[in-house]
Amino acid sequence: MEAVIQDVNDASFEHDVIDASREQPVVVDFWAAWCPPCRALGPILEDVAARSPNVTLVKLDTDASPRTAMRYGIRGIPAVKAFNDGAVVDEFVGLQTLPFVERFFATLAPAAPVTLPSDEGGLRALVDSNGENLPARLALGRLLIGAGRLDDADTVLRAAAHEPVADGLRARIELLRSERTGLPPALAQPDGAAELALMPDLITAIRSAGGDERSQLRRVAVGVLTEHTASPEVERLRAQLASALF
Template sequence: MSGVVDLAAVKAAQEAKTKAEQARAEAARHGGAGAVSPADLVIDVDEAGFERDVLQRSAEVPVVIDFWAEWCQPCKQLSPVLERLAVEYDGRFLLAKIDVDANQMLMQQFGVQGIPAVFAVVAGQALPLFQGAAGEAQIRETLDQLVQVAEQRFGLTGLVVDPDADPGAQPEPALPEGPHDALLEAAVVALDAGDFAGAVQAYRNVLSDDPANSEAKLGLAQAELLQRVQGMDPQAVRKDAAEKPADAEAQIAAADLDLVGGHVEDAFGRLIETVQRTAGDDRDAVRRRLLELFEVVGTDDPRVVGARRALARALF
């Protein structure tokens, strides 16, 4: 639930959001084709089906996990509220119920210390929401934030719900495959396997035929970033950067590590400060790398918007 998946989700956020919105519109035009029943918004999950029912589904909809047990009285108060809200939110999230007595491994994996405990998985990433009793107002506020983050950062607009759909039916894909889907899928597979050179080549193959393909552009920026940091000695890179604050190459390498480690603001701030300290070709190299990192995170991300303003101030 960590590693390459979070960068992969971020870099394709806008494209995923667009595709999801198109899928919802297409399903509506076809009378609910590709839709799920309201009954399918609440599912029971065990260890055997966790990858399929939670991790894989989290690529299309935020999955809220309710850890509960039959003997837990607060769980019996919380669970019906979550189930009702899952239907009310109309496919904006999927509720997965996990019985801790029957699924001790999952309980340990998430670090659950007591129940009820509620987590979410978004694009393969797990995050805690709240533990113990919670009022409905607090639950709604938390769910609203989850749905907003899932849509803005990962492009997840949720499932299409049709009251007339058959419960348990598998929705059919609403959109046909595009001409480059096979190459893009090959690039993602290569990323997941750690074959960054292969991913770079696959994205370049798409761009050679379709130079304006935004998903390939963003994917290439991500793959090149991961390829650059592969084999780096993090301690040596950070030591070099600390000792040479005005050295463009040292700061660029450290910024790459910052971003891969999830420290987005640190990466941006480091390069903006380096722009202020350098001049000529060094300054231009730092500026170009910063723009590449903007592409990795996503140009609509608020952190990118703020960093662009800071870069403009540093340059002019």
């Protein structure tokens, strides 16, 4: 499949690049016909663009559109700039290899979401085949905690103990093993997608806890917040957690 590469110029740049990048990332190849490295890079960009449906590739002839080239400080070509939400978010200059260009495009568009199995056997198969599959490891750990199999869950999560979400799940295991009273009931049924709702109870518990329990509750809270992307709600909860701790 060949990508359809659009030529843009001074007159069309605002619409075809700036405005278009608010819908999906746009990569601009600043080039000129007299430039051999530009002619070598062009097919590489087009090859990767053909395999990157969530990124648009356009070309701008710097000789024909000097105003835009000057606006973006183009001094050497080929120069490649990636635009997202109307602004330059990444760039490189000069002829690059295919793997380099593939990585450049890959960082611009989020990967398609991966659906994990919901059963223990399917999750274990993923973890066994690739020990670096963190989402599968976390999902398996959650499933085992929910089933009350704390030792098995700890074994699964220990391999990723350096990672905040896994550390937070291991802190739950420590709290559940302690059989302390007054802990939030939801600790025993971890659900990554809905756990922000647990945060007010965690913060309340942190305010009154001390010693190891306070440290464990803090680790649980950090794990929950780490798993959620920045948003006004997450920032508000971070501030409340900091207030409870300090």
